[in-house]
Amino acid sequence: MLLNIFNCSPRGERSNTRALARPFVEGFMAGGGEAREYPAADPAVFDAAVEAFGTPSVAMIAFPLYADAMPAAAKAFIEEIWRLRGSCESTRMLFLVHSGFPEETHTRVMKDYLERLAARMGSPCDGVIRVGGGEAARHANSRKPGRTYMRLWELGRLYAERVVLDAAILAKLAGPRRLPWPARLLAPMIVNRLVWDRELRRNGAFDRRRDRPLEAGERP
Ligand SMILES: Cc1cc2nc3c(=O)[nH]c(=O)nc-3n(C[C@H](O)[C@H](O)[C@H](O)COP(=O)(O)O)c2cc1C
Incomplete structure (x- = not known):
């Protein structure tokens, strides 16, 4: 079975999307499958990716949430394959x-959208893999695989064997519905301090973080 992965993150090679797709692919290959990767956000690859989508295969469209929606490259890819609707019964769709x-509520609406998309495309859909809290995936140490890596690997292996995504693994990957309240309280403070404040300082913008340039009277 051939698996084509369409990575629609604008970060391409350096993306968390790639880092999360990789263990699934490795598990899939360990289960006897074959895989090809298309960095679909790269304009030089875009047409070849669309063509590959139309060939008999499993097509995995992979992307992160950007502003609660999909990145432009994912939208562009979906709009292009939409032209092939009704003619791709031998393309099994996966997302x-x-x-x-980290909470699964963030990706829930996208799951509904993607399942509906596959139904309208007339292609069989084997499901939507959702991963909550994938921000640091590309920094993970591949020599010491973590829980998410192992789950994705096993999901890929089982998929190669059964052509079904394991429901229990899917639920674990998607994340909790809500974080417990201490984490909800502390997480923003820690993330602000360790990530965003540092980023503001690095760009010399920390002292201006409360500016409201679009409000009347504050325009330069
Ligand atoms: C412009 C932008 C918007 C984002 N919006 C969201 C969001 O609405 N919800 C969310 O959970 N994560 C959001 N994120 C975090 C990304 O989903 C996260 O960084 C992801 O790992 C990026 O994947 P990539 O490296 O494959 O592009 C956003 C990131 C960026 C850069």
């Missing part, structure tokens, strides 16, 4: 969607 936030 990998991940979010920076």
Whole structure:
């Protein structure tokens, strides 16, 4: 079975999307499958990716949530394959969607959208893999695979064997519905301090973080 992965993150090679798709692919290959990767956000690859989508295969469209929606490259890819609707019965669709936030509520609407998309395309859909809190995936140490890596690997292996996504693994990857309240309280403070404040300082913008340039009277 051939698996084509369409990575629609604008970060391409350096994306968390790629880092999350990789263990699934490795598991899939360990289960006897074959895989090809298309960085579909790269304009030089875009047409070849669309063509590959139309060939008999499993097509995994993978992307992160950007502003609660999909990146432009994912939208462009979906709009292009939409032209092939009704003619891709031998393309099985799969999706990998991940979010920076850990709760599964963030990716739920996208899951509904993608399942409906596959139905309208007339292609069989084997499901939507959702990964909550995938922000640091590309920094993970591949020599010491973590829980998410192992789950994705096993999901890929089982998929190669059964052509079904394991429901229990899917639920674990998607993340909790809500974080417990201490984490909800502390997480923004820690993330602000360790990530966003540092980023503001690095760009010399920390002292201006409360500016409201679009409000009347504050325009330069
Ligand atoms: C412009 C932008 C908007 C984002 N919006 C969201 C969001 O609405 N919800 C969320 O959970 N994560 C959001 N994130 C976090 C990304 O989903 C997260 O960084 C992801 O790992 C990026 O994947 P990539 O490296 O494959 O592009 C956003 C990130 C960026 C850069």
